Amino acid sequence: MDERFKSHLQTGITTLARCWAIRRADGQEYGFTDHDQTLRFDGLEFKADTGLTALAVEQSTGLSVDNTEALGAISDVSVRAKDIEAGRFDGAEVTAWLVNWADTDLRWLQFRGTIGELRRTGNAFQAELRGLTEALNQPTGRIFQKPCTAVLGDGACRFDTNEPGYSVEREVEAIEDGLVLRWKELPGFEPHWFERGRLNVLSGSAKGLWGLIKRDVIDGDERIIHLWEPMRGGLQVGDTVLLLAGCDKRMETCRLKFNNLLNFQGFPDIPTEDWVMAVPKQSGRNTGGSLR
Structure with missing residues (x-):
């Protein structure tokens, strides 16, 4: 003092x-x-x-x-x-x-x-x-698990979400209950490309807010994005949003979708419970496979 x-x-x-x-x-x-x-x-x-x-x-x-x-x-x-x-x-x-x-x-x-x-x-x-x-109450350090523990684009992942093909800006064409967004077309992106991704609001009364994407499906000639919870802040038709590609944390997705395997933060070769229970034997190889 x-x-x-x-x-x-x-x-x-x-x-x-x-x-x-x-x-x-x-x-x-x-x-x-x-x-x-x-x-x-x-x-x-x-x-x-x-x-x-x-x-x-x-x-x-x-x-x-x-x-x-x-x-x-x-x-x-x-x-x-x-x-x-x-x-x-x-x-x-x-x-x-x-x-x-x-x-x-x-x-x-x-x-x-x-x-x-x-x-x-x-x-x-x-x-x-x-x-x-x-x-200090927040968990820190690595977790020994198969899925990746990083967040797409963070310091551990290091993937640049601004790379072409991994994000797109669009004006909202239709929105239902702040939860379901529809576009007549969203070319260049495979179905489910944005699942587990993120929606950032760039303009309008909800500017600066964001939501997590639950589902990304194609129904006829419509592209439908479902959020996990209703978007707060009054997202309206005409507002601009940014859609970011989603990641399901699997090694295959990291390698094939993002070509970022060197930064994968999971442990895909973690032993199974059968390996933990393996016992010595006189013949054959103890490969860690099933005991039966």
């Missing part, structure tokens, strides 16, 4: 307010304060009268997760209901300070983390805030 800030606390007569900064994955930033006037520092404006408050922060010196909750009001000038429903605040970065509103250079960083579960109730929302140690 800054010595000047500490000295201000020790006076017994303080001019303190709380400020929160939220940065979404799309780069949009928001500033909130429980002070009755708008405050400014670090190039961000912290708006007053936004209805945002926070509960006590539970912190520790170990590796347990610091957590708290923020309560706020939904309004068109701050956090909008449609943005919450679209998932735009999921996983957003959150920073919280205790600030001397008479001199904003005097402040103490109280919390830094991300938004976890976010619930909406009427015209209000409640957001769970998770500290930086939350990331």
